[in-house]
């Protein structure tokens with residue numbers, strides 16, 4: 001306890017000093033530098049990072065979405081998501097050439113514990129060009145229009161298989177339906193890419209809510225399409241692994257009560273284990289009011305909290321055994337507790353890394 005407090009105090013003060021210097025760079029450049037650093041860290045033994053993890057994260061075991069976690073924090077999708085490629089062939093060639101196509105895959109779980117890798121789509125994507133990440137310090141927010149840049153499910157699976165001996169004990173894989181593709185075969189093949197190579201994550205998440213692509217995010221969350229996508233993924237998981245890997249879903253922050261009511265029934269009927277609320281909020285990007293990007297952090301928080309409150313009400317009224325995982329602006333004990341009051345047992349975070357540093361989750365856990 002004494003050691004934990006000491007290390008966390010050093011980390012907190014160190015990051016408070018470093019942050020103004022880090023923020024001299026653009027968010028995009030800081031993110032790129034971080035990925036370069038992770039690339040180096042992934043090559044080193046992670047025993048030191050694991051030790052820091054053990055010493056700093058309070059043990060607060062929780063079972064959520066049929067997964068046992070040592071503490072209730074999971075790093076959200078989008079941080080450890082991999083490089084973009086034009087084609088599957090190029091991505092697979094990079095794997096064969098020993099390129100680290102998923103920077104952070106080893107170092108980040110060593111330091112923070114459970115991580116949701118991805119989003120991965122069936123085929124690789126290069127994502128959007130130009131500036132794609134911003135921060136707004138006043139509101140402790142981030143904004144991005146990365147546009148689902150990723151190496152594709154097949155290469156990601158091949159990479160994890162190649163590194164299977166060092167794969168983290170616990171991780172999730174977030175699958176996003178390919179933008180513009182409604183055929184459920186797309187997500188089944190993406191999940192299959194991992195299972196067929198023996199990659200067994202602790203959970204899969206189906207990202208029904210990906211903004212920042214040419215896709216209309218709300219399209220994915222109609223009753224019909226949600227049923228088709230989640231139904232196909234569940235059937236496939238039942239068939240391949242007898243349901244031993246749970247399916248979670250991730251939804252948007254701007255859905256109405258009646259939309260959520262419909263979705264929760266679909267999730268319940270299909271046996272979805274957890275719903276992550278929420279993905280980012282679509283808003284115009286700072287440099288161009290005609291282009292949209294996904295906002296996370298402080299600005300997202302009221303929308304995500306309101307979504308969680310609605311989901312919790314529906315869950316309670318209908319007695320659905322689906323867990324709600326909060327995601328949106330969790331950066332301190334107040335935001336944590338606000339979600340906990342709605343029965344939330346686990347939390348995903350991304351922007352907290354930017355504003356509170358790499359041990360953000362350990363700090364929040366220690367402060368509550």
Ligand SMILES: Cc1cc2nc3c(=O)[nH]c(=O)nc-3n(C[C@H](O)[C@H](O)[C@H](O)COP(=O)(O)O)c2cc1C
Nearest residue numbers: 076077078118119144279296297328329349350351
């Ligand atoms: C740069 C960036 C990339 C992201 N990419 C993804 C992604 O690929 N898939 C996904 O489900 N969420 C993605 N997200 C959203 C986060 O997982 C999370 O839902 C969102 O940032 C809200 O959490 P926060 O308020 O703690 O930041 C991304 C977020 C950021 C900032």
